[in-house]
Amino acid sequence: MKAFESKHRILILGASGFIGNAIYKELCAYFKTYGTYRIPKKIYEDNHHFFQYNVEEDDVYEVLEATKPSIIISCLRGDFNAQTIAHHHISEYILEHDCKLIFLSSANVFDAYSKYPSYELDKTLSGSIYGHFKIKIENLLLRLPKKKVAILRLPMVLGSQSPRLKEIKQHLHDKTAIEIFPNIIMNVTTDSKITQQIHYIINRNKFGIFHLGSTDLVHHDEYIKDIISLISSKNGVVYKHVYTTNEDRYLAVLPKFNKLPKHLEITSKEVLDDLLK
């Protein structure tokens, strides 16, 4: 029998995804951990801790009733309207039960601002449909009792298994153009650092808004080029330069008020090192 750290029962919505699966692997040895997947796969069908769930077709309440979580971690993608309804139902469950939600949000909740990096208490404002959607869910969650919610705002998430790295490798293989944004200054992180941070947030019962970007900032174009020189010796890589504005634009989330301990911080160089693991 496993020695579980606590009585927590954890439900990860989107546990078959890049970040959700990394979180599942980190937590399942310590807590009773359940997860959802959308696309049927034998590995999940055979695992009694996994439930098939499609946000557009299924009622999340059924998964909640079946798993009775004390912590829900939302790592979903899918139709925005359906996700909004699901998060309304999750909010009702949280109000009625001894349960907390950890929601993966994005630096895009600030993508309408350009001149500075963003901190936890800055007002959100987005110019994108994705950013608007994340703000809507955040605002819904911020109406819940504050100790019951952790909102994690993530920048670009990389890792050896990240879809973004796979996409870059595919472009290199196909000799097709890789998009770079010379005006964007951003921060980055890895799936493995996020899983450590979430484990800490659970163990220490932390709540509130967390900005989980690297401590330093990088230019998008230079960083993508650094990644490419790390994983390939190819010359003649094709780039497509995308200019969204004439001036530099920040898409960076930095912590000021709700900081995690030093060992849970990451630098952009450490993110690069992680890609080769």
Ligand SMILES: NC(=O)c1ccc[n+]([C@@H]2O[C@H](COP(=O)([O-])OP(=O)(O)OC[C@H]3O[C@@H](n4cnc5c(N)ncnc54)[C@H](OP(=O)(O)O)[C@@H]3O)[C@@H](O)[C@H]2O)c1
């Ligand atoms: N990756 C990043 O750089 C990044 C940055 C900022 C924020 N985030 C946020 O982090 C979360 C996880 O991102 P990710 O990169 O790990 O995404 P991902 O790899 O695409 O995983 C998405 C998860 O959601 C599930 N899913 C997709 N459509 C669904 C639907 N219609 N109904 C139910 N489940 C569905 C997927 O199941 P299947 O695998 O079965 O399709 C998978 O488990 C998202 O909320 C995203 O907005 C990610």
